[in-house]
Amino acid sequence: MRAIRYAAYVLACCLVFYLAALAVATVYINVIGSTRVVDAEEDSQAIYGGVGPPAIIYGRRPLLQTGPELIVLGASDALVGLRPPELSSRLGGMRVHNLSLNSGRMADFETLVSLAYEIIPPRNRRNVTFVIGVFYGNFYGLRDSRNFGDSTILDAEAHRFGLYAGSGHSLRPRVPRALLPTFLLALRPIVIASESWHDLTSLYSSAIDAGLGIKHKKEFYPQALQKLPEAERRKVIMKLRLDDHDPNGKKYVLDPGRLQEMVNLAQRISAEGSRLIVVDLPIPSWHADEAPNFHLYQWEKRPYFSKLSAFPHVYYVNMQDGFADETFYDSTHPFPNATAQWAARLSTAIAPILRERD
Amino acid sequence: MVSFTSPFFFVFCLTAIFLLRMTSANALVMGALNLVFVASFIPAPLAALPLLGFVCFGYCAIRAARRFQVNAVLILLVAGTVFLFAWLKRYAILSFLPAPNFAYATIGISYILFRILHLVIDCSDGVLEPPPPLAFLNYVFFFPNFVSGPIQRYEDFHAQVSAPLPPVTWLTIHEAFGRLVKGYFFVVVASSAASWIFDHAHSSFYAALSRQDGPATIALFSVSATSYLVFLFTNFAGYMQIVIGVGQLAGFTLPENFNRPFASKNFLDFWARWHITLSNWFKFYLYNPLLKAMASRWGTRAVMPYLGVIGLFVTFLVMGMWHGSTVIYVAYGVFLGVGIAINQLWQVWMTNRLSAPIYHELRERPWYFQVSRGVTLGYFSVAITALWIEPEQANRLFSPFGLTVFATTIVILSALIAIFGTLVDAAFGRMVYDGGGTKDLDPPASGSHMRYLGAIAGCYVVSGAGLTALAFYFTPAEHPYSTAHKLFLLVLAAFTAFLIGALVGAFDKPIAHATSYFGNRREVFLQTWMAFRIFILAGISTIMASAIPEFIYRAF
Numbered sequence A: 001m002r003a004i005r006y007a008a009y010v011l012a013c014c015l016v017f018y019l020a021a022l023a024v025a026t027v028y029i030n031v032i033g034s035t036r037v038v039d040a041e042e043d044s045q046a047i048y049g050g051v052g053p054p055a056i057i058y059g060r061r062p063l064l065q066t067g068p069e070l071i072v073l074g075a076s077d078a079l080v081g082l083r084p085p086e087l088s089s090r091l092g093g094m095r096v097h098n099l100s101l102n103s104g105r106m107a108d109f110e111t112l113v114s115l116a117y118e119i120i121p122p123r124n125r126r127n128v129t130f131v132i133g134v135f136y137g138n139f140y141g142l143r144d145s146r147n148f149g150d151s152t153i154l155d156a157e158a159h160r161f162g163l164y165a166g167s168g169h170s171l172r173p174r175v176p177r178a179l180l181p182t183f184l185l186a187l188r189p190i191v192i193a194s195e196s197w198h199d200l201t202s203l204y205s206s207a208i209d210a211g212l213g214i215k216h217k218k219e220f221y222p223q224a225l226q227k228l229p230e231a232e233r234r235k236v237i238m239k240l241r242l243d244d245h246d247p248n249g250k251k252y253v254l255d256p257g258r259l260q261e262m263v264n265l266a267q268r269i270s271a272e273g274s275r276l277i278v279v280d281l282p283i284p285s286w287h288a289d290e291a292p293n294f295h296l297y298q299w300e301k302r303p304y305f306s307k308l309s310a311f312p313h314v315y316y317v318n319m320q321d322g323f324a325d326e327t328f329y330d331s332t333h334p335f336p337n338a339t340a341q342w343a344a345r346l347s348t349a350i351a352p353i354l355r356e357r358d
Numbered sequence B: 001m002v003s004f005t006s007p008f009f010f011v012f013c014l015t016a017i018f019l020l021r022m023t024s025a026n027a028l029v030m031g032a033l034n035l036v037f038v039a040s041f042i043p044a045p046l047a048a049l050p051l052l053g054f055v056c057f058g059y060c061a062i063r064a065a066r067r068f069q070v071n072a073v074l075i076l077l078v079a080g081t082v083f084l085f086a087w088l089k090r091y092a093i094l095s096f097l098p099a100p101n102f103a104y105a106t107i108g109i110s111y112i113l114f115r116i117l118h119l120v121i122d123c124s125d126g127v128l129e130p131p132p133p134l135a136f137l138n139y140v141f142f143f144p145n146f147v148s149g150p151i152q153r154y155e156d157f158h159a160q161v162s163a164p165l166p167p168v169t170w171l172t173i174h175e176a177f178g179r180l181v182k183g184y185f186f187v188v189v190a191s192s193a194a195s196w197i198f199d200h201a202h203s204s205f206y207a208a209l210s211r212q213d214g215p216a217t218i219a220l221f222s223v224s225a226t227s228y229l230v231f232l233f234t235n236f237a238g239y240m241q242i243v244i245g246v247g248q249l250a251g252f253t254l255p256e257n258f259n260r261p262f263a264s265k266n267f268l269d270f271w272a273r274w275h276i277t278l279s280n281w282f283k284f285y286l287y288n289p290l291l292k293a294m295a296s297r298w299g300t301r302a303v304m305p306y307l308g309v310i311g312l313f314v315t316f317l318v319m320g321m322w323h324g325s326t327v328i329y330v331a332y333g334v335f336l337g338v339g340i341a342i343n344q345l346w347q348v349w350m351t352n353r354l355s356a357p358i359y360h361e362l363r364e365r366p367w368y369f370q371v372s373r374g375v376t377l378g379y380f381s382v383a384i385t386a387l388w389i390e391p392e393q394a395n396r397l398f399s400p401f402g403l404t405v406f407a408t409t410i411v412i413l414s415a416l417i418a419i420f421g422t423l424v425d426a427a428f429g430r431m432v433y434d435g436g437g438t439k440d441l442d443p444p445a446s447g448s449h450m451r452y453l454g455a456i457a458g459c460y461v462v463s464g465a466g467l468t469a470l471a472f473y474f475t476p477a478e479h480p481y482s483t484a485h486k487l488f489l490l491v492l493a494a495f496t497a498f499l500i501g502a503l504v505g506a507f508d509k510p511i512a513h514a515t516s517y518f519g520n521r522r523e524v525f526l527q528t529w530m531a532f533r534i535f536i537l538a539g540i541s542t543i544m545a546s547a548i549p550e551f552i553y554r555a556f
Helices: A002-032 A052-058 A076-081 A084-090 A106-119 A122-127 A153-162 A177-186 A188-212 A222-226 A230-240 A256-272 A285-290 A292-308 A336-357 B007-022 B027-039 B045-068 B071-088 B109-124 B133-140 B154-162 B170-210 B214-250 B267-271 B276-298 B304-322 B328-354 B356-363 B366-387 B391-397 B400-428 B449-474 B483-503 B508-514 B521-545 B550-554
Strands: A069-074 A095-098 A128-134 A275-280 A314-318
Touching (some): A002 B170, A002 B521, A052 A106, A052 A153, A069 A076, A069 A106, A076 A128, A076 A336, A084 A095, A084 A336, A106 A128, A106 A153, A128 A336, A153 A188, A177 A188, A188 B483, A256 A292, A256 A314, A275 A336, A314 A336, B045 B071, B045 B109, B045 B133, B071 B109, B133 B154, B170 B483, B170 B521, B214 B400, B267 B366, B276 B304, B304 B328, B328 B356, B328 B366, B328 B391, B366 B391, B366 B400, B391 B400, B483 B521
Parallel strands (some): A069 A095, A069 A128, A275 A314
């Protein structure tokens, strides 16, 4: 009996500690991150839980709000180039989220839309506008491969802590939809602690490797690249620019299936009553000129993109031209001081579209 | 198969504690619990047959030993038991013999061997009476020490199951919970971390060894060897803490198997602190009889110390061979034997050369302690290479290049451990690895408990931050850590180190002392502190396993 009393007291204390941790985590997120919008930008200045796939999976609660919402999806170019604060200020303070994913492909975009719809209240779906930023790389891949393999980093993140089962299209939460926001809230302390732990162990890992002289493939740090002199940077970029072969020598091919996936996604979003704006994002001219895959994409995309206009509330915006090469720090990503130009161009193009339904 | 983190284990332990307490450890109830526990490791009834056969043979041997009480019979019975054990374990030396042609379980058989031999020898000597069958089965299959010990003596076990179970006091529960927290921290967190470093280093060590890159091989061998030692210790000692804690809650006192081995003064002292019950078993049943036999034949005052050296060498050779069934374990045994023999010879030589009082005084000097401990741990780290090295790489290690690496690594590791130990002691006294537990560091009688607690907490905090600062120093310069990020990581590491201190129980004693004037509220405070430790442990385990207990999802 005494042992049971002891254990019960310990359990009760643990519960209290967890509630305290939850309160601290909530305050932390309010101070460090944002509870108004979801922004998955990988930024070394931001600390824990609010960036990358964890932000997309566990930080979706702001999508619970009602009212006009703009949700940016895409790969790293959309993540870096389409910044929510810059878009929001040009769209009259509209809430803008960015759920883009590094190395994202079309299949990931569909998963991202599903993840967003899990949280968005059904009555607010009509107020939601998705902006999918694409470039030709999103439609290339190894034959019969969804995304350089069968599972993506989104799947891996969703499976962490066992919150989701399945993968890709069949990714589904293991708790009732109605309880999902509560679970996301309850997981906050664990996610923050987990990201912190990961950050610390990554530091030790790289220090041990460096100390032992174990060499890995050189890591790519955009921040470091930005600091290089122009000539040297161009040299590095030329090495880094998108190749048409994977590291094992397999050729990337334009996958009509991925183009069709985009059409299917447009149909789905339209059917849900939301709006979709597909944006062809820019790349520097030297990249476009030297990449045969880009030209093939320009040709092959036309029948698919023309299908988009058949769906209600689905639009296409072309942003491929009009940006100076100097505004890119590598083959696809703009310098931070150039993102305002992207925001200005996009907001000008979509403002009339957004007004349509209003 | 039972894992110590599985829900089955928790449910089983709760049930076992409850039933044993309710029935005052009734032999039948204990037998049923042992049966359930052992069965959880065995996939099919047929797979249990060889193990059961071995235990039956053992019981017959015990009865025969008691009946005949003749040395020749005893030798025959011991040899037969060991032979059967070696055959079932498929020792390389018996590979020419046919083995059972079906998969069978040998879980726990190594420790059952010790229990059976202990009974055979002691019954033959007339020290013990053969236990009744059920008591015998409960002794050899006793669930807390079935898998990996500790090796409890029968008389100790019998005394505990025969007498009424001790009452459950608050202190018993608190101590048991403390052991469980420490044990799970060691097994789930510390050994995983050490294993991660080991995995990181040892494959690179193999690569460096095969390309014969001297400095890299030595550096990587040193890291692999020390990380494996830490892994082995935390895994084994953690497991011991768990089973002793469970035993305590059920009303049993199991023998300790580890006593701060990293504070050993020398190799002999190390074996009095590491896997204590195994060392004691070999001392009682191999070393002592061997020394007695040699002394009766050749014993003179001058020769006795050298007979001791031979006895120790043989004992540790056999102990090494017991650890595994392949040839590499013979090398391991030789290595342990050489280490212990050199230690003993050194003591004999120094005593003869300096006289016992001067040598004793020398041993008490801090620098001697640091050097001696460095050599002990450095040597042992390298000796246990046999437990992890792949056969192909072991062959490379036996080449002239490999042996040079081997010897150099011992020297370098010994020096590094001695230097590290000296620095830690100079900075923090012995608080870090003693956890405030040594007599000389017990808090003063009054006045400065909080200062003492602060000093120990400070040790952990400074160690965590220092280690992280060192990591920043080694991290490639181009890695984009901002100043704010670095600061955050330093604070985080310091806090994590504090939590680790809390989990290993480093603050328990000073907190207990500091709260002594709380009166009745002291128990509540200490229970809350225990809850905090459990909460942190659960959090770290969840993060490391990236998994939330399945029952939470199933509940929905």
